[in-house]
Amino acid sequence: MKVLVCPHQLGMGGSQLNAIEMAVAVRRHGHEPTVYAPPGVLTEALEATDVPWIPAPDARIRSGKWAARLGQVIRSERFDLVHAYEWRPCLQASFAGGWRTPVLMSVMAMEVPSFLPTHLPLVVGTPALTNRMKNEGRTAYLLEPPVDMHRHQTRDAAGARQTWGIGDAEIVVSVVSMLTTDLEKLQGILSAISVVDRLSDTAPLRMLIAGDGEGLETVRMRADDVNRRHGRMVIQPVGFQMDPTSVYESADIVLGMGSSAIKGLAHGKALIVQGEGGYWQLVDEFSAEGFITNGWFGSEGAGVRDLLIALTDLIEDPWNRRRLGALGRELVEQRYSLSRASAELSGIYVDTVMRPQRIAQATRSLARSAVASARYYATMQFGSVVEKEEWARRGANA
Numbered sequence: 001m002k003v004l005v006c007p008h009q010l011g012m013g014g015s016q017l018n019a020i021e022m023a024v025a026v027r028r029h030g031h032e033p034t035v036y037a038p039p040g041v042l043t044e045a046l047e048a049t050d051v052p053w054i055p056a057p058d059a060r061i062r063s064g065k066w067a068a069r070l071g072q073v074i075r076s077e078r079f080d081l082v083h084a085y086e087w088r089p090c091l092q093a094s095f096a097g098g099w100r101t102p103v104l105m106s107v108m109a110m111e112v113p114s115f116l117p118t119h120l121p122l123v124v125g126t127p128a129l130t131n132r133m134k135n136e137g138r139t140a141y142l143l144e145p146p147v148d149m150h151r152h153q154t155r156d157a158a159g160a161r162q163t164w165g166i167g168d169a170e171i172v173v174s175v176v177s178m179l180t181t182d183l184e185k186l187q188g189i190l191s192a193i194s195v196v197d198r199l200s201d202t203a204p205l206r207m208l209i210a211g212d213g214e215g216l217e218t219v220r221m222r223a224d225d226v227n228r229r230h231g232r233m234v235i236q237p238v239g240f241q242m243d244p245t246s247v248y249e250s251a252d253i254v255l256g257m258g259s260s261a262i263k264g265l266a267h268g269k270a271l272i273v274q275g276e277g278g279y280w281q282l283v284d285e286f287s288a289e290g291f292i293t294n295g296w297f298g299s300e301g302a303g304v305r306d307l308l309i310a311l312t313d314l315i316e317d318p319w320n321r322r323r324l325g326a327l328g329r330e331l332v333e334q335r336y337s338l339s340r341a342s343a344e345l346s347g348i349y350v351d352t353v354m355r356p357q358r359i360a361q362a363t364r365s366l367a368r369s370a371v372a373s374a375r376y377y378a379t380m381q382f383g384s385v386v387e388k389e390e391w392a393r394r395g396a397n398a
Helices: 014-029 043-047 065-077 087-096 127-135 157-163 182-199 216-230 245-250 258-266 288-294 304-316 318-335 338-354 359-382 385-393
Strands: 002-006 032-037 053-055 081-085 103-107 122-124 140-142 171-176 205-210 235-239 253-256 270-274 280-282
Touching: 002 014, 002 065, 014 032, 014 081, 014 258, 014 338, 032 065, 043 053, 065 087, 081 087, 081 338, 087 103, 087 359, 103 338, 122 127, 127 140, 127 288, 140 338, 157 245, 171 182, 171 245, 171 258, 182 205, 182 216, 182 235, 182 253, 182 270, 182 304, 205 245, 216 235, 253 258, 253 304, 258 270, 258 318, 270 304, 270 318, 280 304, 288 318, 304 318, 359 385
Parallel strands: 002 032, 002 081, 032 053, 081 103, 103 122, 122 140, 171 205, 171 253, 205 235, 253 270
Antiparallel strands: 270 280
């Protein structure tokens, strides 16, 4: 089956990394994927996979060029299926794909924008969201964030630590994240810096921060202040890493959310999940089930107090760190392996192509989406800050 895979961009991020990895993996099941996306920092990584790439206009620009080009590509290359990732490509592909080319939507965010078409099948990343979409009458599939278990494992922690100049006695807290205000990632990382700063008065801590974004300079300035006060390297921002494996391998403790959190577990590290509204939660045998069901995220916590308690306990108990790391690795291997996910996605592709096309249902669905999405775009242009924030919380980040 010829599949046109449409991530929203080729910038660094969990969704687009998943799109590329899954495009490679489904070839083992006989599919022929091609990626349609605007260029970005992941272009080189995509080209190294030998999966064909068709450069696309930026889907974030409302010029109609992305959708028009998509329609041309579908017709000229005769694709059997369009697999769009995240809401902008999903929305535009639903109108551009035409009536003869099935479209599969994937939304890996924690919410699905209400203006997406209801007649198209939808892939989401948590059991709770899958059930909710089904209860709303959608055709929904569960596909949890996949992890390449061969790539994401700790083979040489000592060598990785040498890469970053970390001493044997240091306890490393690693973060791999975009340094943006989206989902309060930056705010959480700045809070974590303050906690590590405080704990470093009595413990040999090092915090590795891999990531880029509008908050990078703020993180660097905060790191300089902390390091100057302690007279040693405590906070170490290392910027964007095409392959952050050594950052995970170096860690004793990982802080993260979403796919970054799962990859930390795959490396066999104790994990504290970051969320919004001051949320921090240690992953153990009691809390893991909630994250499996609802996603590796959370909201509303006690902020630095929760993180301080969780980090202190892990710093003081190396045996428990190792135990939780082993527990996490086993969990990821059972639920999130790339090989399992690619087999499931291959089956979803077949189901999507075999679904009967109901013209009347599709017409009503697309008409509703057109009106609702126009309302969204009007809010983004003319609405208040509160209205824009409400759309963001409903999964429609600008």
